[in-house]
Amino acid sequence: MSIIFNEKESLFSLYTRNSLYQMKADNYGVLLHTYYGKKTEHMDYSYLLCEREHSFAGSPYEAGNERWYSLETLPQEYPSYGAGDFRRSALQICRANGASALELRFAGYEIKEGKYNIPGLPAVYAEEGNQADTLIVTLKDTASDLYVHLYYGVLEDLDVITRAVRVENRSGEEIYLERVMSTCLDFMYGAYDLVTFYGRHEMERLFSRTAVHHGVQSVGSTRGASSHHYNPFVILAEQGAGEKSGECYGISFLYSGDFLAEADHDQVKQTRLVMGIHPDNFHYLLKPGEEFWSPEAAMVYSSQGFEEMTHAYHKAVRNNICRGKFKNARRPVLLNNWEGTYFTFTGEKLLQMASEAADMGVELFVLDDGWFGKRDDDCSGLGDWYVNEKKLGCTLGELSEKINGMGLKFGLWFEPECISEDSDLYKEHPDWAFQVPGKSPMRGRYQLVLDFSREEVRNYIYDQMCKVLDSAHIEYLKWDFNRSICDVYSASLPAARQGEVLHRYVLGLYDILERLNQRYPDMLIEGCSGGGGRFDAGMLYYTPQIWCSDDTDAIERLKIQYGTSFCYPVSTMGAHVSACPNHQTGRITPIGTRATVAMSGTFGYELDPAKISQEEKEEIRGQIENFKKYYELIQHGDYYRLTSPFDNSCYHAWESAATDGSEALVSVVANHTYPNMAQETIKLRGLTPEAYYEMNGKSYLGAALMYAGFPMPKPTVEYESFQFHFVKR
Template identity: 30%
Template sequence: MTSYRRWTLRTENTVYTVRLSPDGPWAELDAWGPHGAEDGPSALDWSRRTHFVTPADAAPAEYLPHGLRPFGGADLVASRPGAERGVWWDFEDARTEEGTLRLAFHDAVLGLRAVLCYATVPGTDVILRWTELTCTGDEELRLERLDSAAVTVPLTGPARLTCLTGQWSQEFQLTQLDLPRGTFTMGSLQGVPGHAYAPWLAVQDGQADAAYGVALEWSGNWHITAEAVPGGTVRVRAGRVPHEGAVVLSPGQTLITPRLACAFSPDGLDGLSRVWHRHERHLAGERLHRPRKVLYNSWEATGFDVDAEGQLELARAAAGIGAELFVVDDGWFTGRADDTGGLGDWYPDPAAFPAGFGRFVDEVRSLGLDFGLWVEPEAVSPGSRLHAEHPDWVYRIDNRPGRLVRNQLLLDLGRPDVQDFVTGTLDRLLTEYDVDYLKWDMNRPPTERGRPGAGPADRLDLDAQHVTGYLRVLDHLRTAHPDVTIEGCAGGGARVEHATVARTDVVWPSDNTAPLDRLSIQYGFLHAHAPHVMSSWVTDAPGIFDPRPRSLAFRFVNAMCGVLGVGADLRAWTPGQRAEAARWISRYKEVRDVIHHGEVHLLGTPDDPTFGVQYDHPASGRTVVAALGTGRLDGAPLVPGRPSRLRLRALDPGARYHDAASGTTYGGAHLLHYGLPFTWSAGHDADLVVLTRR
């Protein structure tokens, strides 16, 4: 019988049990898994024999500071200025309510109170964790590390880590590595999550099915670190990274760390993806039920060459194929002939819209289309009027050269006056013109990140202030313009995490729209994020990394795996291509509720000759399968080839499923055992199958 205190949080299918350690004043993980996993001796228990380490270093601790945990990677490093670093706290109290837990620890000598916070997310298998740090003494504290939380996974062999890596135009590449011992870390110092890594990690026990995952809800600098330690565990900690190297906490001040979402599935990465999808549906709230409209975006057709006549020609073509929304991308505002000017002066170019921008918007809407605009609110061009009037609004360091990235500077969105300018600008555009859709882009990271005249740089938490300003503006837009759809973008997928997903309707995974390149991007993306947030376009773009040509059908089926858009130059399409596009868009509208709200199964990988995504919608009895052929053909009819097959998942083996397009009825057991057949040819490399349960 245990003598220590123990608390269990329950989600729909999982438990997360925390105990007060018998070895010292800290909390540690007792059990994390399916219901019932908490009944029995903890799989994380250990012998309590230590050599050259302390019990705190060996424990599966939920959160420990440097001082108590001197060797094994501390989650918190704090000190008074000029004093030794270290926290030696005592357990203070525990508070529980339905679905929540708060464990408080206090170091009276240092003057620091830390509260470990837990909350379940209704309707999901996600546990949110964060930490609240309060300066309780008379002197300020310096926080050099302030992670959100740590989680420990028991192992019987090497840890299999899965992360999402890449670069601009190649984001969300699913990457796996084994970690038998040592440390793996990833993150960003670019002021956004970045293109190189997504703030998401999955951990598995070798090849075992069960998967544990974490995702950090933070739009700025961050890290996630996994350490495989002696004794058979891997400990993952995550948090934000202050740009200045530390954060100063004044007496009486409380700092709340970003939330770390923790998820578990017994069904591997595929099952873990569905846990994340349900979480993002919860984040969407009532906005989830608004249809994501088929958009047309003019960027790849016209670039910066934007004028009313050319845009209206594209809008008429877009309406003709069934698009529901027309978005004018970069180039619509004064001084924007190329990427060297105009940013910050957000007024329509009168030369491009001689009859007035309002008249142009009305003409687009008269075609039956909603209207959208691209903006980059955080950016400013050096030659703009805004920069001339407010040079102090950009990040800069006195007596040091500034540099241009993409010929532009970055506004210090941590300043309240800059936030007010951005809010006022967007309010003006959204009220003066009938705008239904806003694409928020960001095309450069902060470089010379300083704020002259605001005091010592090491006392400014500039990264967190920028994130706060960004989220404040988004929150304002959600409240003041609730009917406007917002798309999040940062040079592609550089700012995709739960804080952004919670405040936008869709996000842009990558600027790369080539078919096979995009297939691998979307494959990784769907492991971490839901289809209803994945904006994807059909364009004419050739491949950057995989240049093999694909059919128009392939491009449409691939883009229909999320929120369908079109970005090609429709003026160059033949009547036959436009007619085919209209047919695909019509089919998409019939099944987008299944795609956006259904349970998703990833069938194989993009490296397989046939790859598919399955969407199940039990309420309507429909299953949609997007199938894509990427490999060699089977040689039929010259040799005895046979169709490629995708084995479906999670169907009722005793039920029957009807494909109205082909007139074929399948048994559920047949689809689970043999799979859905596809006969690919040079002219047929993609298909969309809709099965109705009978």
Template identity: 30%
Template sequence: MNTKILSVTGKETELIVKVCEYVEILYWGCIINTKSEGAEYSLSRPIPYGRLDTDIPMTLHPELGRGLFSSPALEGHRNGKGWAPVFQTTNVKQGRKELTIYSEDKAAGLQLVTELRLDEFDVIKLRHKLINTADGIYSVNRLANTLPLPERANELLTYYGRWVNEFQQTRMRLTQGGYQQENRRGRTSHEHYPALIAGTQYFNETHGDVWGFHLAWSGNHRMRVDVKADGRRFMQAEAIYLPGEVALEKGDSIATPWLYATHSECGLNKMSQHFHQHVRSNILNNRLTKKARPIHLNTWEGIYFDHNPEYIMDMATESAKMGVERFIIDDGWFKGRCGDKAGLGDWYLDKSKYTKGLEGVIEHVNALGMEFGLWFEPEMINKDSDLYRSHPDWLLAMDNYEQPTGRNQYAIDLQNEDAFNYLFERLDYFLSKYNISYIKWDMNREIVQPGHDGYAAGHKQVEMYYRLVDKLTAKHPDVEIESCAAGGGRIDFEVLKRTHRFWASDNNDALERQQIQRGMSYFFPPEVMGSHIGAKHCHCTRRTHDINFRGLTALFGHMGIELDPVKESETEKQGFMKYIQLHKQLRPLLHSGDAIRLSTDDDAHLAHAVIATAQDKAVVLVAQLSMPTNSLSSTLRIPGLNKDKLYSISLLDYPENFHDIVNLQPLWTKEPVVASGEWLKKAGIAMPILDPESAILIGLKEA
């Protein structure tokens, strides 16, 4: 095939792609407006001694058979043969912002279709589809997406975590060797969220070249960044296939999950804005713009498994008084469910608790002006259930092994059509019979030995989960779904295509939530992040926080409440009402503006803001995580505003003892001060002195 140099451009980003017998990205960065013919030759590499005698490209599909001695994109074989394929490009179709590349290895009997898209928000989507074109089975061990990184990308930001401590971040230098994380827990996982960020050394929220990556897959995955011996770098992301899991008959195919990526020359905030805009327009498809995001009350931390319909209706009454717009009954409503050791799978109303049925509760909730939601955990089963006693073969398991339980439960084999149909029928029954507008869809355990008919089935289990949700939403398109997996264990772009909200963490501790929500904010806009005001005494950490800190922390997401409003004091109820009303007032801005994270001079502070797209107003949260390092708290600089506009700065909310803990707080906290956007970016405002574990809310509006 003749060599072609193709350009794919977004709003600010350009990909320059070399297409010949292979496809290689020569350049990925800001748009180059002035190019001369043949300029690509300036990037031709030298060939050193002591190596292969020809230049070996870093292609979109790296191949050992071509002489690239790094992680290949494909590992597989046909009964021991065809194990080192070398694909030759046969055709390229170019759209305005996309390339579709067709390649073939006739000797191995394989075809490869590569889709590369760059949207109007500068987000890349990449995936490969492998097709077996020859007789016999081709076994696939690995199939990965690969993107190059420039040599100046020498620092990584990666994620780690656990239950009630999701989205934690860490940094590492990238000089030699590389980085790899693997998740084999059967879901997206709390431990290894499938994303990472590479950048120039010391990149931060506003400075440095950064490249962000997210793999849209809800199961086992691998993320890696390698530095080759010659200094070149690349990023690779893939679903992990268990042994024997992918065996392609002639004509069969397997596709990688979509890899999403973007570049910013202005640090992490710009990267996040690319992802947020893409999510809003191209993943959510503006599904959340039809109405304001309803404020929740979820019953879990209020009553757990202790369900009394009359009392639940009292909870709903108190919730409505405070301004709640959606009332959700959590775990404990179905047959045999008095704790977490029994009942899962028996999706029938517990008539010993709900003696008069569910209709009266729902009608009461609706009469109060609230939507009604219900909790399900469809993929799971307790052995102490009628379902298991009738269908023990429905377990996702391997015969002759006893796998460990997780929260006293097991997973259902969704590849079993009878099991799949039963779950759909039960979900469909409730959504058809009752006025249910919302499902909290939970998944509380990790997957061990996912077996179907004795074969590994981890990958297929995830695909069948997608199919179950898709089938349900096709029949009930107006029902919204929350993705919860013991909190933040199943959060990714592929889930978001079929749901509306994530439960970021089971941890409602406002102090812990500050870091959890910050980590999540790099890839997701506020309106999809469930963020609740919990009880004063946190159930997860046993910490106590006042309503100011809890309320302001929950403000910057999809807000809700997680407690028993009947038992709360009038003072607490007034506090809930205050922050519910504040959220409603700011909700149009919070759920449409540009979310940015602010750099602070003291790690004891955490600050972030949402700026209206018209740059006429903004809100800023400053959280004091711990004792200030110094007696004064420096200045807060606020980028992102129109440098030529004047803004009135005022204090919208603050702790009860705000003016009592110092001789004098900054003057702007007592009366509005006017400053330009340029002043706020470069000079900033003096930070007040705050007690640990407290927060303030700053308002900015065009003067």
């Protein structure tokens, strides 16, 4: 059992393969967080608590004259608002009388075999063979029958501990939930950096590292989606920690809506990290007898730097978050028509593109935006999910049949969450879109957002999608969402419940995605939100891959995919070889470099084959064969960040190594080209030190490649790329 409760010490110890998480109910029933770190033999780490009085630090009533005992300075497992702890709280409520103070005390526990799940929300699950246990710790308010159940999932061999919260109202009065964080980590000692992943549309998940200083630092989203701007994954890292050394704590929030992560460094140098639903747009009515589940947070501790943490997340995301047929199956190499044609296409043009794609070895043809309703630009048609047969010159079934006849699978783009004012659906149901009564709505991409918190809206969109999906042989669906949400108001809810709309929206989104997964188990679904605007572990529970960014420029993608890699595996990153000059940046890069970068993703093409040379077509054939050859190694091997694209280096390099050290593929892109360049070496990782590896007929000692390095060739053109395949003899 990975969870041990010492009744005498009221001590909970949660063990994974490399970590120990510990908490203790003290003499007053306060649940204290005493340790999270490297796995050790049993020890009650509450010895670290010091009886030291701090000025103006209040004490609970039952503590009497023990002035050193203050919730303001004690490390707590789940701190509440208004009861003497002035740091960032995990739970805040408003009672019927307007009061917010809440005191939580230990009221019991339960240990179960297996991993808990959450109704209507994504959660890490245990595969057959995984050791998984659940701990439920119950806290009770001292002044009412409000219960807070803390859920801990311990996946021992994965090195993952998950957390979620269920708030239960057994009192006779209504309460409002104002803030429900999914996790809280309190550190009594240590100097830390907060690592976050920021960005914007077409430049998502850029690596940022800032020292945790006195005060509160936060990242989050109030855009209705996890957003391009900040990712719901953060790392608290020991200062000085790097890829191979130092302590770090990762938290991945399995949620696709508004979120908040806060680091609070207090007056006595303690650090608290909380993460959960963003409270700004959250005001949730909990009636007597009702309960509320928070989304899940997945935590990983590493004592050996970012690399060990990354490997734990990659395995957990691939095997214990992604689901269905395609979580480990080889994904087809695709051609998407978007950058090749945009809205200007005919059925004849699509068939021409598909024919040339099939000749190059592509396996899936994807028809993007513009196939439905009155949709020749992005100002009309959304919501009218019926095929524009006049534009295609045939039915969708006939088009898919012709494409299948070329040996290709067929895929289709949807944007189900949005609606155009110039659409039949909007004219019939304007109240189905988010807009505040009496106010002109805010448009984004000249479109509005449908109220997915309403069941009748979801059912209509689901039924329309199914009619299309059933009308043709469609084996891939791209689910897009191209704006942020504002003017949040649901015509179906009373004023007192408008603060629930955005959370109910996310639950509605998950509801439709779950239904699609159940109805079409053989269909690959790719998530997208203007590229990477909703790239989170919650979406990966429903879509095993997500379009990484609308920026398809290979050199910019180096930074985007680097940041993404800290939590999310290669198999989840949608990446394509696009046209040149690039449509976003105008940059010219070799087609080989574009392929090298896209291979560190799901791999595909986003161009018009008619506009490339015969020589490039031949090169594409070779690229596809190489991708298939190295597929298992790239998609399921251990990923190593050998350099950072943010360093002022001439080369950026990364590696995929077999978990048994039998082979490795090193990919390199020359960032800068100079005359008379100095020689640089790249040090490999993940090899067997005493073994010899062959590459291009030469033999190298594993230890030499890892500790001395491998010399980089001189680039002959700007942005040239190289790939080196090392195989153990």
